[in-house]
Amino acid sequence: MKQLVLARRASQIKVELTQRVRKPYKEVIDVSWGDPHKAGVKPLSFVRQVIAACLYPQLLNSDRLPVDVRQRAQSLLKGCDGGSVGSYTATRGISEIVHRVSEFITRRDGGAPSYPENIFISPGSQWALRNILNVLVNSEASHRTGVLTPMPCYSVSLMSIRGLGAVTVPYNLREEQGWELQVEELHRALESAKGVCDPVALYVINPGNPAGYVQSRKSIQEVIQFVSEKRLFLLADEVYQDCVHGENSEFVSYKRVLAEMGPPLSDTVELASFHSASKGFLGECGLRGGYVELVNLDPAVKKYIYKLFSTDACAPVLGQFALDLMMKPPQPGDPSYPLYSVETQHIRTALVHNVKRVLEVVNNLPGFCCQPVKGAFVFPRLHLPPKAIQKAKEMGMQPDAFYCIRLLEEASVIVSPGCDYGQKEGTHHIRFHIMTPEDTMEEVLRRLSSFHTQFMKDFS
Amino acid sequence: MKQLVLARRASQIKVELTQRVRKPYKEVIDVSWGDPHKAGVKPLSFVRQVIAACLYPQLLNSDRLPVDVRQRAQSLLKGCDGGSVGSYTATRGISEIVHRVSEFITRRDGGAPSYPENIFISPGSQWALRNILNVLVNSEASHRTGVLTPMPCYSVSLMSIRGLGAVTVPYNLREEQGWELQVEELHRALESAKGVCDPVALYVINPGNPAGYVQSRKSIQEVIQFVSEKRLFLLADEVYQDCVHGENSEFVSYKRVLAEMGPPLSDTVELASFHSASKGFLGECGLRGGYVELVNLDPAVKKYIYKLFSTDACAPVLGQFALDLMMKPPQPGDPSYPLYSVETQHIRTALVHNVKRVLEVVNNLPGFCCQPVKGAFVFPRLHLPPKAIQKAKEMGMQPDAFYCIRLLEEASVIVSPGCDYGQKEGTHHIRFHIMTPEDTMEEVLRRLSSFHTQFMKDFS
Numbered sequence: 074m075k076q077l078v079l080a081r082r083a084s085q086i087k088v089e090l091t092q093r094v095r096k097p098y099k100e101v102i103d104v105s106w107g108d109p110h111k112a113g114v115k116p117l118s119f120v121r122q123v124i125a126a127c128l129y130p131q132l133l134n135s136d137r138l139p140v141d142v143r144q145r146a147q148s149l150l151k152g153c154d155g156g157s158v159g160s161y162t163a164t165r166g167i168s169e170i171v172h173r174v175s176e177f178i179t180r181r182d183g184g185a186p187s188y189p190e191n192i193f194i195s196p197g198s199q200w201a202l203r204n205i206l207n208v209l210v211n212s213e214a215s216h217r218t219g220v221l222t223p224m225p226c227y228s229v230s231l232m233s234i235r236g237l238g239a240v241t242v243p244y245n246l247r248e249e250q251g252w253e254l255q256v257e258e259l260h261r262a263l264e265s266a267k268g269v270c271d272p273v274a275l276y277v278i279n280p281g282n283p284a285g286y287v288q289s290r291k292s293i294q295e296v297i298q299f300v301s302e303k304r305l306f307l308l309a310d311e312v313y314q315d316c317v318h319g320e321n322s323e324f325v326s327y328k329r330v331l332a333e334m335g336p337p338l339s340d341t342v343e344l345a346s347f348h349s350a351s352k353g354f355l356g357e358c359g360l361r362g363g364y365v366e367l368v369n370l371d372p373a374v375k376k377y378i379y380k381l382f383s384t385d386a387c388a389p390v391l392g393q394f395a396l397d398l399m400m401k402p403p404q405p406g407d408p409s410y411p412l413y414s415v416e417t418q419h420i421r422t423a424l425v426h427n428v429k430r431v432l433e434v435v436n437n438l439p440g441f442c443c444q445p446v447k448g449a450f451v452f453p454r455l456h457l458p459p460k461a462i463q464k465a466k467e468m469g470m471q472p473d474a475f476y477c478i479r480l481l482e483e484a485s486v487i488v489s490p491g492c493d494y495g496q497k498e499g500t501h502h503i504r505f506h507i508m509t510p511e512d513t514m515e516e517v518l519r520r521l522s523s524f525h526t527q528f529m530k531d532f533s
Numbered sequence: 534m535k536q537l538v539l540a541r542r543a544s545q546i547k548v549e550l551t552q553r554v555r556k557p558y559k560e561v562i563d564v565s566w567g568d569p570h571k572a573g574v575k576p577l578s579f580v581r582q583v584i585a586a587c588l589y590p591q592l593l594n595s596d597r598l599p600v601d602v603r604q605r606a607q608s609l610l611k612g613c614d615g616g617s618v619g620s621y622t623a624t625r626g627i628s629e630i631v632h633r634v635s636e637f638i639t640r641r642d643g644g645a646p647s648y649p650e651n652i653f654i655s656p657g658s659q660w661a662l663r664n665i666l667n668v669l670v671n672s673e674a675s676h677r678t679g680v681l682t683p684m685p686c687y688s689v690s691l692m693s694i695r696g697l698g699a700v701t702v703p704y705n706l707r708e709e710q711g712w713e714l715q716v717e718e719l720h721r722a723l724e725s726a727k728g729v730c731d732p733v734a735l736y737v738i739n740p741g742n743p744a745g746y747v748q749s750r751k752s753i754q755e756v757i758q759f760v761s762e763k764r765l766f767l768l769a770d771e772v773y774q775d776c777v778h779g780e781n782s783e784f785v786s787y788k789r790v791l792a793e794m795g796p797p798l799s800d801t802v803e804l805a806s807f808h809s810a811s812k813g814f815l816g817e818c819g820l821r822g823g824y825v826e827l828v829n830l831d832p833a834v835k836k837y838i839y840k841l842f843s844t845d846a847c848a849p850v851l852g853q854f855a856l857d858l859m860m861k862p863p864q865p866g867d868p869s870y871p872l873y874s875v876e877t878q879h880i881r882t883a884l885v886h887n888v889k890r891v892l893e894v895v896n897n898l899p900g901f902c903c904q905p906v907k908g909a910f911v912f913p914r915l916h917l918p919p920k921a922i923q924k925a926k927e928m929g930m931q932p933d934a935f936y937c938i939r940l941l942e943e944a945s946v947i948v949s950p951g952c953d954y955g956q957k958e959g960t961h962h963i964r965f966h967i968m969t970p971e972d973t974m975e976e977v978l979r980r981l982s983s984f985h986t987q988f989m990k991d992f993s
Contacts, residue, residue, distance in 0.1 A: 080623075089709035103614070106621060108614070108617040108620055108621050109619075110614070110615045110616075110620040111614040111615045111620040111621065112615065113615055114615075115617075116617055116619050120590055121589040122590050123593065124588055124589075125585040125588040125589035126585075127588075128581050128584055128588065129581040129582055129584075132585065132592075135597075137595075149754060153819070154563070154568070154570070154571040155570045155572065155573055155574075157570035157575075157576055157819070158573075158819045158820070159569075159570040159576050159815075159816055159818055159820065160570040160571040160818060160819050161566060161568050161571065161818045161819060162570055162819065169594035193777065195658050196845070196849065197820065197845060197846060199845060199846065200845055203844065212672045212698065229843075229844055229846070232840070232843075232844050233844050235846060236840075236841065252644045309570045344894040345621075352808060355619075356619055358619055358620060358621045358846070359613070359617070359618045359619045359620050359621060359622065359847075359849065359850035359851075360618070360849060360850070360851065361656065361821070361847075361848075361849040361850075379690070381694075381696065381698075384659060384663065384689055384690075384692050384693050384696060385656070385659060385660055386657060386659065386689070386818070387821075388821075388823040389656065389819065389820060389849040389851070389852060390819035390820065390821075391819075391820065391849070391851055392849060420695075432637040453820040481613065
């Protein structure tokens, strides 16, 4: 809930800025969320044109929209009852879109088959995660249900797991090895749960959040072997799969690796894998569209999951459309392709530029140390002077939360503190999102550098 | 889950129709959902124009959209971070929209104040209901938590309550008195829970679903008195508040009646009231926007509810916009007003026409008997011949589900069976939605009459 304090103070500062309270900066920059549009990234024209035309079909009669936009909108509307995006859809999502998702997965995974009946579209991936957790958590057992979670870990997932009455069992990622997931550590964590709870699942985030790593195929194989031996359900949060960059890094899905490992593993390991239209190049967080693919689940369990999903009728139709457009963007030769290509290339270039500059700048600041980054977030370690730690203690705050509040107050930049995600005792971090326009990231780095230098001086 | 069987068979029939399997009707008509657009009602132009312009702001530069549409879109976009509907919003919803909701409630309730900090926008009302139930259900107590629920009751709410591990304690609505809620029956139901569960809340649906009644102010006062005496939390599902018609019927909210009853009741009774952009004239089910207003809740409880909402980041932005537009539609003098007025009047006229015709036709069919209807659904009682009941038994089906399947097979009309909602032992009903275009309802009635006459003959 640290973010809440930050968010509240940020709102106050925004109001103060309109009231002309004197501040060093005119504008608050918020890179604390995995939310590209909030940070200034522009939506893709193709996506917005198609969805706007579906909402207001009179636009289909105008030749101001490219012909492939109009065709796509017409085809999407055919999947809606009454031809309106205002109708409920089937519980698992519009059938044509569910098929599109499974085709995308099959293509992405080099032909490892994906079946539409295993896919559930949801209003965002967290929502789907909670429904799956709901099936795994046994609230009537004498021992509480445990879920192995990475440390550091996306804080909302921790809240979801604990909110359902389960216990999170942290396994440490090795910061010094680029936040590597090591199997010995999974064994240690599982052992540590003995007598405390009954672990039933392992939760992984790849590409990493908050720490921006990307797992290798070998690492994924080891994890799959581990869950198979220990009979754990595998929850793979893969929502940042489109934000991978840098040499020698490639996203490979858990589903693909599992399929390639062959029987008996590929027929037995129970896997739920999550993806979303909120991240990647679309960045359409506000439309709320995600999905989960279930692998090797018992049909009776899937039936129960269906029932859970059905209590919310369906995911937002326009979020479903966003997924569809993400799964099948314009292709070379389509009228919308050139613009689409320019826009996505622009985002990609910014991402590559940003990660390079962030590492350059942050690693040159005394007291900061950042591992190589291959995903959408950076999570540099912050070596704070003892006086700063003492001051935070006096104020009843975690040291990195204190740092973030000061950064907001003095530089109008919002990042989030490592304490929100869990971190090795005695270490401190900050997390920020690097999927922003280049000039935004440059401004963040300028403000951070100048703030940090002063901060270190003040507390030296 | 009866609806699932129907829905599946309906999909098959739709496929058979495209394959030219000979059927008596060319088109399936589905009036089993509270979904106006699915049944052919047209979306409101103003709503769609504003939201399309927010999605694709290039439309703001065109004078093809009325000036008030463009102004409204610009003002809504100001509430979005980065000026994009693709950004996450605050957990409780965009602040300006939350304020708009509270202004709407205050106006609707004759000035009884509503406070923005008590309002949470959600992706639909059921979603909000489940979050509130989550706080009320104690899964660790020795007795299971109980919730008093009407019989008949909207089936998804029953699923939500039971899905959280609580027990539903039915109180009967008196069909012969127009589905009246009688306080003696609440006492009886509460008494019946003794030794079975620990009732903590009373759930009411007004206007009624499935039974289309509208509660009087006096009836609401009695309910409030009852929950106050018995220290029950009051859950008021009021999503059909805009679908009230007929003489001597007026929707009065629980919130208003509670405020008008004055202290100590108005300061102590804990109330959660639900509303949605899915029903009423907008009928935007697919955009997923609803809200809950909380009254007299302890701040610590509200904080916990905030945390539950925050695990899903936020409601879909365009669903939030739909709520905003519902709360403040075009006013006389605005450029969009004339069209808006024609479109809503058209829906209203159809509703009044449909209810009159449904009662005329259904009450003239032998074996049918329908109470006066003031809301969006009719729930006529069906006196089935013993041979039909016997046949249903042989097929392992509830008699009214058997009737519905036959209606679908032979007349391509989908309605839902009373057994989905709970009904007095030995009685049978069907439910259907009457917010449809006039010609659709006429066609439904034509097919129903001819099917029913044959059905009664076949089983006489």
